[in-house]
Amino acid sequence: MIKHSPSLQFCILGPESQVGQALATYFTEREIPFSVINSDDLAGALDLGDRFKETYFVNALPVECPSGRPLNESLLLSVTEKLAAFCQANDRVLFQLSSASVFDGQKKSAYKESDATHPVTEIGQLLLSCEHKAVQRCASTVILRTSWLFDSEGDNYLTRLCNAAVNETELRVSGVMKACPTGASSVAKAIVAMAEQIDCGSEPDLWGVYHYVDSDVCSMYTFSKAAINGIKALTDVKVETVTEVSAEEGGVEESYELSCLKILSTFGIKQHPWRRGLSECIKKKFTSDSALNEPMGD
Template sequence: MKDVEEFFTTNQKIDYCINCAAYTAVDKAETEVEKAFEINAKGAKNLALVCNAQDAILIHISTDFVFDGNKTEPYTETDIPKPISVYGASKLQGEVEIQKTLKKHFIIRTSWLYSEHGANFMKTMLRLAEIRDEISVVSDQIGTPTYAGDLADVILKIINSKNTNFGLYHYSNEGETSWYGFAKAIFESCKNSVRVTPISSTQYTTAATRPKYSVLDTARAKKVFNSIPYKWEISLKKAIENR
């Protein structure tokens, strides 16, 4: 908290604070519960407190993993979150802390983020394809891959338009697929002939349970930010080209 306060007060007036920082090790969070909440809930609250004191707007990134995945149609902002993992619960608590502390906030829930930078599913698949002839990928979890570059564009749009419709938004690329479908599209986009085999979640057990279905309804973001997201397949091609 002290570091955040110091950063805000020793720099020029900060108008916007974009919080992309998070504890994102979904499986490890099941055993590092305190750490996950410390970063994802208390960390978010600290930023909200400082933004409130300094009259800054907080743009906070949250996740589709706040939902249990039992729906069969896209989740809206009014659907009741019900996390099924420690990571999801800690991210939801972060949202609650911000909502309690600071009026001037945009909480943007997004899903299945990837890009040409950092560590993410697309990069992992491309790395595995270099050392394997066949890759097994879960086909019974459905969501929407979202290119981080598109999310960044929407955030810039909010800032440049000085939008003050504060609140909670869902933003992802358009469409839906499984991790298996996403993997196949990654390899098709770069003409890699590695064999991809669909498997069920029960064949690929992880410490944390993932939602079976976590597609987000982006109607509110489209309307308020005047932004039509690209289809996920189109954005994937951009990411592949940019790598």
């Protein structure tokens, strides 16, 4: 039995990214057809031709950079432009993922989609350039900005924190950097929910910039403390203290909170609390990771 519209078919560019992995998992659970273009095949992706028949393309590449290493900037911009042009020429929909790093972190309240962008990092500048390329080349583009992403798999802040908890005795974490921790699975579900409404041919057109993050805003220190407490409940850990690095030690305070009122009013998509998603990810991590699930030795 078909559980969705026949036209609800996706292609993921960057399936090894956090959101890419979460999308693949969610598509499989929902029995939604999808194909993938791996990051190591970006050169091939420049020539899409008529190989891909899917309606919805998700560019998941720019959202996070594995191990902090930026992707090839010129190649990424070229792929983004080519993908957008392909979607425009073939009447497809493009979801271009971005993040709060397109802002400067100095606003005292949550950033709205209408706020002026001012990236202060190379990654933020690259993401903003990708946003511009996508919108310039494809009218049917949805820009979706998110925030600190976490998941139970892959290389991300949470999995690194899990490994540190079982191997290190003390952690020092910034208390001046604030944002909205967001489960990759929450972003995946938001993308599908948006696509389902676009698929219905809603009027007016729903293209544009949207924010989705889990609630609520917090510091890296607060998130880390919550994660460590969750890890302690499931396995033996070495970490004894988690120290908050103050503004005097850690530099200027920055906040990358995003307002999600637009996605709520337009698509009816509500935020999920990050603490719930964090708990689910930690449980999944220590259930599936037998190495970390084993008792610690002396």
